[in-house]
Amino acid sequence: MKIAVLPGDGIGSEIVAQALKVLHRLEQDGLRLELEQAPVGGAGYEAAGDPLPEATLKLAQQADAILFGAIGGPQYDALPRDKRPERGLLRLRKELGLFANLRPAMVYPELAAASSLKAEIVAGLDVLIVRELTGDIYFGEPRGIATLAGGEREGVNTMRYRESEIRRIAQVAFEAARKRGKRLCSVDKANVLETTELWKEVVTDFGRSYPDVNLSHMYVDNCAMQLVRNPKQFDVIVTGNLFGDILSDEASMLTGSIGMLPSASLDANNKGLYEPIHGSAPDIAGKGVANPLATILSTAMMLRYSLGNEQAAGRVERAVQQVLREGYRSADIHTPGTRLAGTNEMGDAVVAAL
Ligand code: NAD
Numbered sequence: 001m002k003i004a005v006l007p008g009d010g011i012g013s014e015i016v017a018q019a020l021k022v023l024h025r026l027e028q029d030g031l032r033l034e035l036e037q038a039p040v041g042g043a044g045y046e047a048a049g050d051p052l053p054e055a056t057l058k059l060a061q062q063a064d065a066i067l068f069g070a071i072g073g074p075q076y077d078a079l080p081r082d083k084r085p086e087r088g089l090l091r092l093r094k095e096l097g098l099f100a101n102l103r104p105a106m107v108y109p110e111l112a113a114a115s116s117l118k119a120e121i122v123a124g125l126d127v128l129i130v131r132e133l134t135g136d137i138y139f140g141e142p143r144g145i146a147t148l149a150g151g152e153r154e155g156v157n158t159m160r161y162r163e164s165e166i167r168r169i170a171q172v173a174f175e176a177a178r179k180r181g182k183r184l185c186s187v188d189k190a191n192v193l194e195t196t197e198l199w200k201e202v203v204t205d206f207g208r209s210y211p212d213v214n215l216s217h218m219y220v221d222n223c224a225m226q227l228v229r230n231p232k233q234f235d236v237i238v239t240g241n242l243f244g245d246i247l248s249d250e251a252s253m254l255t256g257s258i259g260m261l262p263s264a265s266l267d268a269n270n271k272g273l274y275e276p277i278h279g280s281a282p283d284i285a286g287k288g289v290a291n292p293l294a295t296i297l298s299t300a301m302m303l304r305y306s307l308g309n310e311q312a313a314g315r316v317e318r319a320v321q322q323v324l325r326e327g328y329r330s331a332d333i334h335t336p337g338t339r340l341a342g343t344n345e346m347g348d349a350v351v352a353a354l
Helices: 012-028 042-048 054-062 085-095 109-114 163-178 194-207 220-229 241-254 293-305 310-325 343-353
Strands: 002-008 034-037 065-070 100-106 126-132 144-147 153-156 183-188 214-219 236-239 262-266 272-276
Touching: 002 012, 002 042, 002 054, 012 065, 012 293, 012 310, 012 343, 042 054, 042 085, 054 085, 065 293, 100 163, 100 241, 100 293, 109 310, 126 163, 126 241, 163 183, 163 194, 163 236, 183 194, 183 220, 183 241, 194 214, 214 220, 220 236, 220 241, 236 241, 262 293, 272 293, 293 310, 293 343, 310 343
Parallel strands: 002 034, 002 065, 065 272, 126 236, 183 214, 183 236
Antiparallel strands: 100 126, 100 262, 144 153, 262 272
16 A cells, blocks of 8 residues: 655644654554655645645555645745645645545543543543535535625525535445444434435435444534534534534534544545644644644544554554553643653654554
């Protein structure tokens, strides 16, 4: 398997270095990988005048999966829009057709106190949000701001989904649920919006080929409430781009620790881009204090979804849990009585646990 490794900017290279240590450790046990690095984001701009250099895009296209650090930094904020680091990531997602965004929100019992909710509500939480990433009101036409006859302005966006777009995200969600707790909740607003009425119909129909997965439906307003009332009721949630944008941020913040959360963005063939949900953290870059666990857990998702290696994925996740149980904590999750560890030490501890 060929992996494109794109560390990016800020803490990107520090955290990706820890994920590489983990992959090298797995290679010692027989995992066969070809790893190749390339610059992206601000680093891409500095190397080639483009946040997504041609050679980086080519490498990403040829690879079976992409391990991504983070991009961005204040030094790039004054660049023209098309040269900014964020453009590199958006273009990469578009060029590769990554339409399925998978965001697990997990709360390790050891970190339950970090949540803004009561520990008993979130301890052991393990929910996966599957968000459609390339359709819906964010892309629908017509769109724009027009001036009406009387001089008043009107803003317009269009919520649209085709059956084929709904079916392909439903497939990703059913497959993911099958690999987990076999419960899928499809979130819509079918009582008001025809687009999501179609969504509900197509998901229900598609679900007939997954009799082993228990499918339920929930309105988005209720889901937003249930996520803070009783988040442990969910296994996998599937929803459109707009609702998923909001619900996945809500769910990730239940955990209270941005440095712990991985993500995957997949295409139709399970090729994926794997990255922590956090950014390049310029405030702590170069200090050796960043939490590498979100990136290491993204590597576990890569092993599971793109490389089909559930065993190795589980090993990495259990190693992370063991490190937390042993008391290692980077500064962002450190509490009195636990052992403060830098980026390198956290990575080494995961390798030792493996
Ligand atoms: P951020 O996620 O980089 O940082 C927010 C806060 O969380 C900071 O205090 C940071 O120190 C902390 N933090 C983040 N990751 C951490 C980690 N692994 N360990 C410990 N602490 C961590 O968000 P921001 O400050 O809003 O953005 C900084 C830059 O990152 C911007 O240029 C932004 O555009 C970019 N960004 C990139 C991505 C991405 O690459 N996908 C995502 C979000 C933001």
